[in-house]
Amino acid sequence: MNYVLQPTIRPEDNTVRYITEPKGSTFTVKAFAAGLFSAFAHNPTIAIPDLEGGIFLNPDAVEQSSLRLLTHSDSLMVIDDINEKDREEITRRMHHEVLESDSFPDIVYECSRVSASKLGDQQYWVALNGELTLHGVTRSLPVTARAWLDGDTLRATGEFAVRMSDYEIRPVNAAGGTIKLKDELKLSFNICARKQE
Numbered sequence: 001m002n003y004v005l006q007p008t009i010r011p012e013d014n015t016v017r018y019i020t021e022p023k024g025s026t027f028t029v030k031a032f033a034a035g036l037f038s039a040f041a042h043n044p045t046i047a048i049p050d051l052e053g054g055i056f057l058n059p060d061a062v063e064q065s066s067l068r069l070l071t072h073s074d075s076l077m078v079i080d081d082i083n084e085k086d087r088e089e090i091t092r093r094m095h096h097e098v099l100e101s102d103s104f105p106d107i108v109y110e111c112s113r114v115s116a117s118k119l120g121d122q123q124y125w126v127a128l129n130g131e132l133t134l135h136g137v138t139r140s141l142p143v144t145a146r147a148w149l150d151g152d153t154l155r156a157t158g159e160f161a162v163r164m165s166d167y168e169i170r171p172v173n174a175a176g177g178t179i180k181l182k183d184e185l186k187l188s189f190n191i192c193a194r195k196q197e
Contacts, residue, residue: 014059014061015056015057015064016195017057018055018154018196019196020054020192025191027071027187028045029047029187030043030044030045031045031046032181032182032184032186033182034180044078044080046076046079047076047079048075049075049077050072051070052069052070052071053067053068053069059149062114062116066112067109067110068108068111069191070107071107073104073105073106073107074101076094076095097172100135104135106133108132108133109131109132109133109143111128111143112130113129113130119148122148123146123147127142127144128144128145129142130143137167139167152194152195153195155190155193156191159188159189160187161185
């Protein structure tokens with residue numbers, strides 16, 4: 001289900017609505033092991049497969065654009081090449097102990113404060129000053145991205161970091177605490193959105 005955004009600018013402005021296409025998008029989270037035996041530990045890569053939402057873009061005044069993206073925390077999955085038993089264990093702990101998906105089912109990023117500079121024809125460097133709601137906590141999260149238009153398609157790529165402690169997520173550890181995950185997660189995205197008539 002895609003969420004309908006309420007535009008932050010007047011309907012008569014030159015605004016185009018784009019809806020995310022999960023099959024054409026990739027969004028991953030990389031976690032890193034720390035602790036005494038971190039050299040022997042696994043640095044899991046987690047996919048966010050079901051990104052929903054939309055973007056209201058004013059190509060003549062990009063700073064008047066807005067977006068809302070949502071994913072369900074129980075849809076996140078480990079995509080590393082590891083044995084199935086380890087994959088199931090990491091996934092179980094991620095949903096139940098880390099994200100607490102039953103209590104906090106939605107992860108949402110919303111932004112209506114955008115600045116942009118043009119890189120070329122239909123290409124932009126975009127700075128988003130939005131808010132991420134994760135694990136029931138909402139905090140400001142700036143994100144930068146390169147965005148471009150190609151016919152009816154809008155694409156955006158970029159990277160940013162999130163600290164689990166900022167969202168009251170407990171530290172994750174294994175092997176009696178000799179292996180744990182670092183607080184900072186690295187996120188990478190390549191989002192595809194399709195123009196709506």
